[in-house]
Amino acid sequence: MNAVNAVMITRLLTRNQIAGHEEIPNGSMWWFIYAGISCFLVIFAGIMSGLTLGLMSLGLVDLEILQRSGSSSEKKQAAVIxxxxQKQHQLLVTLLLCNAAAMEALPIYLDKLFNPFLAVILSVTFVLFFGEVIPQAICSRYGLAVGANFVWLVRILMMICYPVAYPIGKVLDWLLGHNEALFRRAQLKALVSIHSKEAGKGGELTHDETTIISGALDLTEKTAEEAMTPIESTFSLDVNSKLDWEAMGKILARGHSRVPVYSGNSKNIIGLLLVKSLLTVRPETDTPVNAVSIRRIPRCVYVCGHSLILLKALVVKSIHVNDLYISIDIVPS
Incomplete structure (x- = not known):
């Protein structure tokens, strides 16, 4: 728009220097007609400028989200817009064409109302504030509501400018393509983290919700091996050991619901000890581990595929992930 304004000012000054300047008498009927047309052109250019920013800043994904999960008014506005x-480039050409036409027509009428220098000052002032700054400030904040209220005007202008805007829009579609990109997995994770309470930006997601959503998005990329803990780093009990005060203290300190039990070699896991089953065990009696119910665990040799396939298998077999033992010296973390 700055280029259009510069051309408009140059043309206005040049035309008055070459030809004689003819002003319409103040207070005459034609003076008010030309003044009204000038005001209309400024307002029309402002609407086109604001709609260009407001409508073009609304992505298709954003509108679909509002249409599905927004408030009742947002759903209606998104459905209308x-x-x-969806015809992004045709819409862009239409709005810019109408804006440029209004800007080019404005000096024709201002030239008849004021002297050249006053016309330049008024034109720049009105176009800057009422044609660009104020409309764009409003539409950048309330683009959805403004666009929905003026969509009828946009449809009419798109039909009027169709012979010019449609072919240019198609050429732009062919050259630039359509902007219909969805969020990638990493972008979704970043979006979730931004909306968490910990980010301090007014989000409503708790830390647990953020962790669960991010973990679910990682399932197809994380292998089963990455979700396991090396057996050397795990806390386990010998089947022949005693459940004395020391052993019970270590179990409580670890805070796990299940403790692996091995026989002889720490890598020879024979089962799991459910911590809740120790409620009836008295540490002073030195009860041996083999005297307590030890839960058998299934064996699994699957380590290469992503975690989502393993999770589906566990759901089908009704197996708790902590009850799984991987045969490559890895146990659940």
Whole structure:
């Protein structure tokens, strides 16, 4: 728009220097007609400028999200705007063409109302504030509501400018393509983290919700091996050991619901000890581990695929992930 304004000012000054300047008498009927047309052109250019920023800043994904999960008013507004915004380049050409036409027509009428220098000052002032700054400030904040209220005007202008805007829009579609990109997995994780309470930006997601969502997004990329803990780093009990005060203290300090039990070699896991089953065990009696119910665990040799396949297998077999033992010296973390 700055280039259009510069051309408009140059043309206005040049035309008055070459030809004689003819002003319409103040207070005459034609003076008010030309003044009204000038005001209309400024307002129209402002609407086009604001709609250009407001509508083009609304992505298709954002509108679909509002249409599905927004408030009742947002759903209606998004449903009205979406068909128009889908023709992005045709819409852009239409709005810019109408804006440029209004800007080019404005000096024709201002030239008849004021002397050249006053016309330049008024034109720059009105176009800057009422044609660009104020409309764009409003539409950048309330783009959805403004776009929905003026969508009828946009449809009419798209039909009027169709012979010019449609072919140019198609050429831009062919050269630049359509902007229909969805969020990638990493972008979704970043979006979730931004909306967490810990980010301090007014989000409503708790730490646990953020962790669960991010973990679910990682399932197809994380292997089963990455979700396990090396057996050398795990806390386990010998089947022949005693459940004395020392052993019970270590179990409580670890805070696990299940403790692996081995026989002879720490890598020879024979089962799991459910911590809740120790409620009836008295540490002073030195009860041996083999006297307590030890839960058998299934064996698994699957380590290469991603965690989502393993999780589905556990769900089908009704197996708790902590009850799984991987045969490559890795146990659940």
């Amino acid at each position: 979406l068909p128009v915004v």
